Amino acid sequence: MKNSRKSGVEMATQRKKINVKLPNKRISEYYGENVFTEATMKKYLSEDAYESFKSAIHTGKKIDRNTADQVAAAMKSWAIEKGAKSYTHWFQPLTGSTAEKHDTFFVPTADGAGMETFSGDSLVQQEPDASSFPNGGIRQTFEARGYTAWDPTSPAFIMEIGDGITLCIPTIFISYTGESLDHKAPLLKSCHFLENAALPVVNLFDRHATKVQATLGWEQEYFVVDEALFYARPDLVLSGRTLLGHAPAKGQQLDDHYFGAIPERVYDFMLDFEREAHKLGIPVRTRHNEVAPSQFELAPMFEEVNVAVDHNQLIMDVLERVGKRHKLAVLMHEKPFQGVNGSGKHNNWSMSTDTGKNLLSPGKTPKNNLMFLTFFVNVIKAVNEYSDLLRASIASASNDHRLGANEAPPAIISVFIGSHLSAVLKEVAKRVDKGKYDEAKNATLKLDIHNKIPDVLLDNTDRNRTSPFAFTGNKFEVRAVGSTANCAWPMTVLNTIMANQLVEFKKEVDKLMKEGEKKEGAILRVIRRYINSSKNILFEGDNYSDEWAKEAEKRGLSNVKTTAYALDFLSAKKAKDVFVKNSIFSEVELEARSEIFYEAYTLKLQIEARTLGEMALNEILPVAITYQNQLIKNAQGLKELGLKKESYQSQLNLIERISNHINVIESDVAAMIEERKKANKVEHASDKAKAYCDQVKPYFDSIRYHCDKLELIIDDKLWPLPKYRELLFLK
Numbered sequence: 001m002k003n004s005r006k007s008g009v010e011m012a013t014q015r016k017k018i019n020v021k022l023p024n025k026r027i028s029e030y031y032g033e034n035v036f037t038e039a040t041m042k043k044y045l046s047e048d049a050y051e052s053f054k055s056a057i058h059t060g061k062k063i064d065r066n067t068a069d070q071v072a073a074a075m076k077s078w079a080i081e082k083g084a085k086s087y088t089h090w091f092q093p094l095t096g097s098t099a100e101k102h103d104t105f106f107v108p109t110a111d112g113a114g115m116e117t118f119s120g121d122s123l124v125q126q127e128p129d130a131s132s133f134p135n136g137g138i139r140q141t142f143e144a145r146g147y148t149a150w151d152p153t154s155p156a157f158i159m160e161i162g163d164g165i166t167l168c169i170p171t172i173f174i175s176y177t178g179e180s181l182d183h184k185a186p187l188l189k190s191c192h193f194l195e196n197a198a199l200p201v202v203n204l205f206d207r208h209a210t211k212v213q214a215t216l217g218w219e220q221e222y223f224v225v226d227e228a229l230f231y232a233r234p235d236l237v238l239s240g241r242t243l244l245g246h247a248p249a250k251g252q253q254l255d256d257h258y259f260g261a262i263p264e265r266v267y268d269f270m271l272d273f274e275r276e277a278h279k280l281g282i283p284v285r286t287r288h289n290e291v292a293p294s295q296f297e298l299a300p301m302f303e304e305v306n307v308a309v310d311h312n313q314l315i316m317d318v319l320e321r322v323g324k325r326h327k328l329a330v331l332m333h334e335k336p337f338q339g340v341n342g343s344g345k346h347n348n349w350s351m352s353t354d355t356g357k358n359l360l361s362p363g364k365t366p367k368n369n370l371m372f373l374t375f376f377v378n379v380i381k382a383v384n385e386y387s388d389l390l391r392a393s394i395a396s397a398s399n400d401h402r403l404g405a406n407e408a409p410p411a412i413i414s415v416f417i418g419s420h421l422s423a424v425l426k427e428v429a430k431r432v433d434k435g436k437y438d439e440a441k442n443a444t445l446k447l448d449i450h451n452k453i454p455d456v457l458l459d460n461t462d463r464n465r466t467s468p469f470a471f472t473g474n475k476f477e478v479r480a481v482g483s484t485a486n487c488a489w490p491m492t493v494l495n496t497i498m499a500n501q502l503v504e505f506k507k508e509v510d511k512l513m514k515e516g517e518k519k520e521g522a523i524l525r526v527i528r529r530y531i532n533s534s535k536n537i538l539f540e541g542d543n544y545s546d547e548w549a550k551e552a553e554k555r556g557l558s559n560v561k562t563t564a565y566a567l568d569f570l571s572a573k574k575a576k577d578v579f580v581k582n583s584i585f586s587e588v589e590l591e592a593r594s595e596i597f598y599e600a601y602t603l604k605l606q607i608e609a610r611t612l613g614e615m616a617l618n619e620i621l622p623v624a625i626t627y628q629n630q631l632i633k634n635a636q637g638l639k640e641l642g643l644k645k646e647s648y649q650s651q652l653n654l655i656e657r658i659s660n661h662i663n664v665i666e667s668d669v670a671a672m673i674e675e676r677k678k679a680n681k682v683e684h685a686s687d688k689a690k691a692y693c694d695q696v697k698p699y700f701d702s703i704r705y706h707c708d709k710l711e712l713i714i715d716d717k718l719w720p721l722p723k724y725r726e727l728l729f730l731k
Contacts, residue, residue: 003720004232012226012730015265018326020272032281034082034158036075044074057152058211060192068120068150075156076105076118079167082158087118087167089126089148092183093133094596096486098313099173101128102166123169124150130175134600136592138179145176151184154310157280161321170310179589183488184309189584190495191306194351197499198375200506202353204519205371211354214495216308217475219299220315221290221343221483223331224266226730229722230329234619235611239604240333240398240484243612243700244620246708247339248725251293258291263731265326266296273315273322274298280318282311291407292340293728302348302475305495309488312345334482335401337724338704342402343483349494350475351375361474370523373428374505377527377534379476380415382494382501383469384534386578387413388558388569389497390469390478393490395563395597397604399482404544404561409468409480411566412552412559414539416467422540428524429531466543496584505530563601564693568686570594598685605692609676612703613669619720620707621662627714628658658713661706668706672699 023030042050049070056063063071079087088100103126105116130146131139139146154170173182180186191214198212230236235243252258262270270287277284283301290297300311316332323330335342351359359375362368383390390413394403404410417425464470468480481490505526512522536555541548552559560566569575571594579585585593631651638648645652679691711719 003718005720005722005726006717008226008228008232008722009726009730011228012726015226015327017265018268020268020275022271022275027278031278031283034160034279035281036078036156037281038155040078041071041074044078045070049074053152063152065120065124068124070120071152072118072120072123075123075167075169076116079158079165080105080116083165084158084167085165087122087169089128089150089171090168091128091148091171091173092309092313092486092488093173093181094183094593094600095134096484096600098317099128099133100166100168101126126171128173130173130181133173133181134596135175135181136595136599138175138177138181138588138592146173146181147176148173151188151306153188153304154307155281157314159280160276179586179592183486183492184306186584186589187306187309187488187492187495190492190499193582193584194495194499194502197502197506198351198359201374201378201502202357202359202371204509204523205367205374206353206355206357209353209355209357212351212359214305214491215302215350215352215358215475216305216487216491217300217302217348218308218312218487219286219297219344219346219348220312220319221295221297221345222319223292223295223333223336223343224269224323224328224731225294225331225727227324227327227329229727229730230331232722233727234615235608236329236331236336238611239608240331241336241401241608242338242724242727243608244615244704244707244711244721245338245724245727246711248723248728250725251728252291252340255291257289257293257295260289262287262289262296265328265731269323269326269328270296270298272325273318276318276322277315280311280314282315282318284315290341290343292337292342294731295341295343302350305349305491309486309491312487332484334396334398334484337728339724340728341407344402344408344479345481345483345485345487347478347481347487347490348472348475349478349491358474360471360476370520373424373527374523376417376421376471377425377530378501378505379498380417380534380537381505381530382497383413383415384537385501386493386497386574387537388560388572389493389575389578390490391558391560392566392569392575393493394468394478394480394482394485395566396482396485397563397601398484399480400561400563402482403480409466410543410549410559411561412543412549412557413468413480413537414543414552414557415537416464416470416540417538418464418471419540421471422538425531429528464540464543467539468543492584496578496582500578500582562693564598564686564689567594567597567601567689570597571686595685598689602679602685602689602692605697606676606680608700609672609692609696612700613672615721616665616669616703616707620710621665623714623718623720624658624662624710627718628655628662630715631655631658654713658710661710661713664706665703668699668703672696672703675699 049067052067053063053071086102086104088102090098090100093099105118106114107117108114126148128146128148129144131144148171151170151172156167156169159166159168172185174180174185194214195212202209202212233242274284284298285301286299288297319330362372391411402408470477470479478490508526509522512525513519536557549559570590576587576590579590580587631654635648635651675695679688679696682688682691
């Protein structure tokens with residue numbers, strides 16, 4: 001009887017090509033066809049309703065019920081014409097994935113017939129169960145009510161799954177008592193806070209600007225493996241990563257996969273999911289092989305941060321669904337394979353105005369360059385003040401495997417700006433003294449700054465792939481975000497700390513101006529102080545090096561390597577001050593979120609521990625004993641033939657080695673189970689997470705080590721799990 005590995009390999013090597021039927025037209029002709037865009041809305045709404053809706057969106061005013069009714073009727077007509085029979089409020093609970101509850105448009109009528117209906121009430125609000133999602137104690141099982149509320153700033157879309165077509169309405173998710181239970185509500189609050197804080201600063205330079213928005217361009221890395229091999233690995237199915245598996249002879253050491261020719265089967269899969277993405281209005285433009293075998297990356301154009309977050313959550317769903325059509329399993333886990341690079345989700349963040357200015361891009365005039373320096377330095381200052389919060393925002397059980405593994409930034413948060421801009425900041429700090437400025441000095445200083453920042457800064461700004469937070473020309477790249485993460489959480493933190501910093505900056509500038517300082521002099525004086533006070537966070541070298549860890553410690557920078565301890569930063573006074581004071585979270589919401597993240601960490605380790613123990617005892621040890629018995633029988637046979645012991649000493653040595661590995665595995669699994677039982681009795685979520693981190697997790701490496709050694713010893717025909725060489729190279 002074939003084992004699951006052999007069956008999986010056979011299926012993987014006999015896959016037939018799946019033909020992808022791409023539309024016979026340009027992407028621009030079908031891009032966004034499944035999105036209820038403003039252009040689509042205009043066709044279905046009266047002019048008054050359309051203008052009312054647009055005005056509400058752009059001013060942030062509440063949409064009146066009459067307009068909501070008209071928008072709902074328009075959405076229904078459009079969706080039904082597209083073939084939809086149902087609708088759903090699409091939201092992002094704190095599970096890490098998306099959620100939806102479908103209702104049909106159809107309702108029966110009194111005459112025994114029926115009709116399709118969709119009201120403004122149905123558009124604006126639905127009522128899913130709030131107690132069954134992670135809620136940190138905000139809602140109990142007997143307090144089930146929660147609400148999804150329409151987010152009109154993110155367009156509705158049509159989701160096609162097989163023959164099913166559903167209208168999806170992006171929403172926030174809150175409890176019956178109003179607390180946020182999702183990623184989107186805090187993100188929207190942080191966007192609003194950032195706009196209100198940034199606009200007065202922008203108006204110091206550009207009085208015509210009336211709107212500021214954060215922008216995001218994410219990069220999504222992922223692995224693909226054949227579906228049959230995936231299902232033959234219980235660890236991949238249950239935990240998303242291989243808990244066992246010896247490194248293959250060939251991995252990524254030749255660098256031959258990076259930017260190489262895309263395998264045909266994967267290329268077909270990419271074309272298929274890109275078509276789906278484009279129909280959903282996701283501006284995917286880039287695809288390529290990543291560093292590790294079977295690892296790939298996609299990236300879209302920049303968008304407003306709220307829409308970009310929605311699109312990233314959508315693309316992860318699309319990747320997995322389309323992968324199934326191609327008999328491929330898409331692995332989003334940050335570290336599905338030991339010994340090769342893991343996957344991240346680089347978040348490229350900036351700010352822009354409605355007058356067309358990227359606030360992190362230098363301009364062609366001294367005034368614009370001073371505006372650039374103002375926002376640039378304030379970002380550095382914000383990260384310097386709240387680096388621990390950024391560390392907490394990227395913390396997860398899966399990302400712990402990747403951070404600091406010589407493939408991703410370490411847990412130490414630092415900022416890379418490049419040698420050119422470092423020199424500019426030193427020059428600004430040196431030239432701005434304690435005296436006041438007259439107009440002539442101001443003009444000279446403006447010119448100097450302008451000359452120090454070339455118009456085309458991109459060519460003068462190197463990249464540092466080891467940095468967790470790097471300036472890359474006209475944006476900051478948060479490189480430490482994990483591939484499974486919802487971008488909303490780190491973006492909420494970044495928006496909030498930046499907005500908080502800009503509020504303080506404006507206060508300081510206004511104070512100096514009231515004391516008689518010229519505007520430019522006041523701005524430069526505050527910038528100078530920020531540059532000097534934020535030096536410790538700036539680092540231009542190799543973040544992977546041991547030397548940097550020592551240097552960071554001298555500078556007083558945190559180096560918290562595990563999520564169980566990084567999440568403690570959310571309970572610090574500094575976190576409460578910045579989040580609660582600025583109405584991003586209430587104290588209850590922040591505490592609940594902290595509890596949820598601790599619990600998620602614990603549960604993921606618990607699942608891994610159970611899976612690893614079961615695989616070791618039920619799959620690895622039986623095979624090891626079977627092979628050992630074959631060796632014993634062989635040695636006994638040779639002995640019965642009268643051969644000298646030396647002639648079968650190798651078999652005896654193998655038998656002993658296998659016994660040693662078996663004994664350690666059995667002993668460690670038993671000890672791990674006992675530690676898990678102890679940890680499960682710990683009541684407080686923070687303490688339980690630390691118990692799993694410190695007492696349970698260390699057994700993972702030991703058990704894996706001995707199982708992987710057995711993989712090298714045992715007859716290949718007996719080994720039950722697809723090996724790395726098959727998972728990574730059979731496409």
